Amino acid sequence: MEIADSRKKILAAAADYASLHGLNDLTIGKLAKSTGMSKAGLHGPFGSKEALQIETIRYAMGVFSEHVIQPARKKPSGTGRARTFCESWIQYVDGKVFPGGCFFGRVSMEGDSLSDTVNGEIRRLFNLFRRFMTAELSEERKGSKSGGAEFADQVIALVVSYNWAMHSLKNRELASHVRKLIREKFATLK
Amino acid sequence: MEIADSRKKILAAAADYASLHGLNDLTIGKLAKSTGMSKAGLHGPFGSKEALQIETIRYAMGVFSEHVIQPARKKPSGTGRARTFCESWIQYVDGKVFPGGCFFGRVSMEGDSLSDTVNGEIRRLFNLFRRFMTAELSEERKGSKSGGAEFADQVIALVVSYNWAMHSLKNRELASHVRKLIREKFATLK
Incomplete structure (x- = not known):
């Protein structure tokens, strides 16, 4: 139990750090500094930088799910659920659930x-968000050539730009102005 | 003359590297590897990592200007010039003028x-692009509440997302889908 708590505390610090500085800059040394733990104590549970990066991504996915996916899952399936997903995403960016935003x-x-393995894990999760949004929008966008995929991609790209504007460019x-465009996109739906 | 050529060659390699891996990861050691020069030979002309980052940004601005700003400047002022700016930007992303895109x-x-000094320089240049676009769109957008600024910000954010989709997420x-949204935005202009 104690080991699980300590692991969670380390991963929370790692995800906070990566939200500000990225995963490439996440070293055992910097993590030791931000958690007040010894480097030796951190090497043990993770072994390699890549293992730490992958575990950090999975931890962050749990937090993202709690703040963004779960509120959407509570809504009935369809465009309302897609809209809630985006709104919760923006709220979680603004609320600095992670200090660096999303x-x-x-x-x-x-x-x-990043390595191919780490990038592969990030892309796998992004494709999950895309499939979730596309599925929710498919009914509404049935008449359009690209189904829900085009709309899903456009709003996902805009939310990522919103995070970039808020947290990278500040x-x-x-x-x-980016947020207004997201609202305009949703206003074109029923 | 020889010194200027060698400096330019180093900065070109630095900008290529940063377009793929970012400026934070640009070290004298990695640059030595990609140029085949000695670390000692690189320390001399730049002194600090921050000085190298700033010089690399200024070098990249010259390349961006040649590929994106100059073609737009050749057009008459107004929305046509703003459109050419965006189209040239996308062409330069696609053409991998830098191997990592924009x-x-x-x-x-x-x-x-990145340090505040380095981020300050990047933000100063982004604000230049925003002012350029806003000025060109101001006549067309005179009737709208936000003038050209809102439109300029939205298309700039979309081009940055386009680059992210192409080169970070591949x-x-x-x-x-992002590019289609850029076209739709421009189609709303006269």
Whole structure:
């Protein structure tokens, strides 16, 4: 029990750090500094930087699920659920559940600075969000050539841009203009 | 002359590297590897990592200007010029002028992993792009509450998302959906 608690505490610190600085910059040394633990004590449970990165991503997915996916799952299936997913996502960005905003928005931007294994895990989760949104929008977008996929991709890209504007560029005016475009997109639905 | 050439060659390699891996990961050691120069030979001209980052940003701005700003400047002022700016930006992303796509799209995403000085320089250049676009769109958007600023911010955020989809997530379908939204935005202009 104590080991599980300590592991959770380390991963929470790791996810907080990565939301600000990215996963590539997440080293055992920096994590030791932010948790006040010894480097030796951290090497044990994770072994490699890559193992720590993967565990951090999975921990962050649990937090994202709690704040973004669960509130959407409570709504009836369809466009309302897709809208709740986006609204909860924006609220979680604004509320700094992670100090750097959206963990996934931040780490998905690291591209080639991460290993194929780590990028593979990030892309797998992004594809989950895309499939979730696409499925919820498919009924409404049945008449359109691309079904719900096009709409889902566009709003996901906009929420990631919103996070970028708020937390990387720290430009609230730019962020508010992006948010307005997200609202305009949803206003085109029934 | 020889010194200037060698400096340019180093900065070109630095900008190529940063477009893939970001500026935070750009070390004298990694640059030595990609240019085949000695670490000692690189320490001399730049001194600090921050000085190298700033010089790399300025070098990349010259390349961006040549590929994106100059073609737009050749058009008459107004929405046509704003459109050319965006189209040239997307062409330069697709053409991999930098191997990782848009240098500025990539490094603007690094946020708190960069120093305030380096982030300040990146934000200064982003604000230049925003002012350029806003000014060109101001006539067309005169009737709207926010002038050209809102439209400029929205398309800039979308081009950055396009670069993210193409080069960080390497997802062409997502990128093509973002590109379609950029086209739809421009289609709302006269």
